[in-house]
Amino acid sequence: MSRLALRFGAPLALAALTALALTGCTGQAQPGSTATTGAGAGGAITITASDTACDLSATTAQAGTLTFRFTNTGSKVNEFYLYAAGDRIVTEAENITPGLSREIKVEVTEAGTYTVACKPGMSGDGIRTQLTVTGTAPKGSSDAKLTTAVAAYTKYVESETDELVEETGEFVAAVKQGDVAKAKALYPKARMPWEEIEPVADAFGDLDHRIDGREAVLATGAKFTGFHRLERDLWKTGLQPDSGAVADQLLADVKQIAAKAETVEPEALSIAGGVDALLDEVATTKVTGEEERYSHTDLWDVKGNVVGSQQALAALRPVIGERAPELLKALDARFVALTTLLDSHRAGDGYRLYTQLTPADVGALTVALDALSQEVAKVPGVVGAP
Template identity: 55%
Template sequence: MRSTRFLVLAAAGLLAPVGLAGCGGGDSDGADAAAGGPIAVKATDSSCEVARTDTTAGTVTFKVTNSGAKVTEFYIYATGDRIMGEVENVVPGVSRELRVELPAGTYQTACKPGMIGNGIRGAFKVSGSAAPLTDNAALAEASASYQRYVQSQTGALLDKTTEFVNAVKAGDVAKAKALYPVARTYWERIEPVAEIFGDLDPKIDGREDVIEEGMEFTGYHRIEKDLWTTGNIAADGPIADRLLADVKEIVAKANAEKLSPLNLANGAKELLDEVASSKITGEEERYSHTDLWDFSANVEGSKAAIAALRPVLQERAPDLVKQLDTEFANVETTLGRHRAGDGWKPQNQLTPAELKELSDVVNALAEPISRVAAVVAK
């Protein structure tokens, strides 16, 4: 769940937003779309100008340029606010591309200046038909392989969340604190899949900022706040029950979801965006400071998506695979310096220099990952 606040450490000069990786800053115009190129999206703090509001089915590329003063996001929604694709952390003056596979149907585009609210929306129509990417046998196997990974993680998510909820309802603060980051590990590994179902994600993973957007503060982070601020969870039974019910629902939906290979490529990048925008900064786990658990899980989830795509990438872009292997290893080595027993040090115990080092290796990994979607869409 995206934060409603700007990247605190980035504003202080400690972090370079991961969204900068592999992007240009120039404008694009409607001529690109007319020629079959990317559909230009000009995002400002008060508008979302999409150069075309219709296209043909298949892989669609949007080039999102932030001409405003606030960090923004861009989404493609299907019916029921199902997220077909998104690009996060588009900082002012920067362009980001989003590739998404869209069958015929009606959709909505949305820019979210400040990364809050329902966004500035517009209608978007896709007509005609196109062979899905999974007609390619290697890409079909990549999607199937990653789906098996999702199933393994959702099973563990349900088990560990059940244990966590039982500890909360029993009033066992120590046990609940110990289980909290473990349960969230499985959520963080598959977060891009969970976020497809936009109505459930904020109920489960919304931080306290959701109150500003008119939503109720529930889920993991509501219980986290009580555990680490007052230690009083006597009234959290109903919140825990609701969390478990919502997790069961999202597990069922995630396991039934048919993922496009572009979901894997985009998801791998989104997980790194999550690291930069909330894990390194301490935004995510602001009460427990267990952010490095989430950091590690996000990187593991990103690596799993790339692993599923590896045979295709190896055939089409072997040099990119070598770079990805190197940068994943660099992230894992750097993060590994902050282990504590079977877990991780609290985020607030790291120095600014250590946080900057983590930011640098994440950005170095984000650059080659930002090129994966284009390789998959060939």
């Protein structure tokens, strides 16, 4: 399949690929949560999150498929994280708005002490509680077709990261040459492969934040680097004395991504959860124009995320088709509808700027994304069913 087809409307039915949403980051625990200590094995662990608390119904569980039912009873948007040792993120769910409930399923195959964190306001280290997992469980899927698809997705990620290095190299060269017009033209093209692998981007730990962090990271004391720092330099402030150094670091970080892509080991349930979280983020933040606040090339990002999500969920087709054929039909229909809508905003070899969209345009995209997200949210339950 040509790369152009992958980017501009390859149907879900034609793909046989997959993704994993495992990530790594660091943080310090904060007190303030309460929990019971009953066994969590075999049943869902409910999490009631407010602006000041993160209450778990159980703090022990047996290895295997863990189910968390997260309800935000507070006034702030919240996030859920499950950390392994060293604050490696096992799974996460972002942008859980007040009053919303989310079900998160994840494969945890090894015993140990894990950490559940709620992040009211989506900032800081969160309100944390330890979760003890006992026993062990088989890792990966015994489904030969799914195993083959997972291997195919690994190749897909490797291919996309190779292109990411190539496209970023051209973009960085233009920045360092001071060719602002060329750099602006190359910026969304360089970001496209990154957006396509975003279901697995968090697996790259701090590199994710260095490459794709937005200006808000300054409030946390972190450095503002990567694509969005250069976006600001190109569209708002003008190139700065250190823009060349920032560009060099971006390329170096992207090359590390390409090297690390070979070590990603997908699992079916993490695939489903990763795509669910990504599309929820697209529906609640990226469609608002928040991502590309200076360049307004948001539709490129949305398209990349949609294509990446298609490739990820395609790996699960054998399971979804057997267990929930009507859901598979709905997913296909929702992807086609959203792709058709996005393609109506094509301009040349790319997309219209976000500032050129009317409120009606944004509303239509939001409705289509919400409709897709609602169907994708059912996939983890299907994949994780006994």
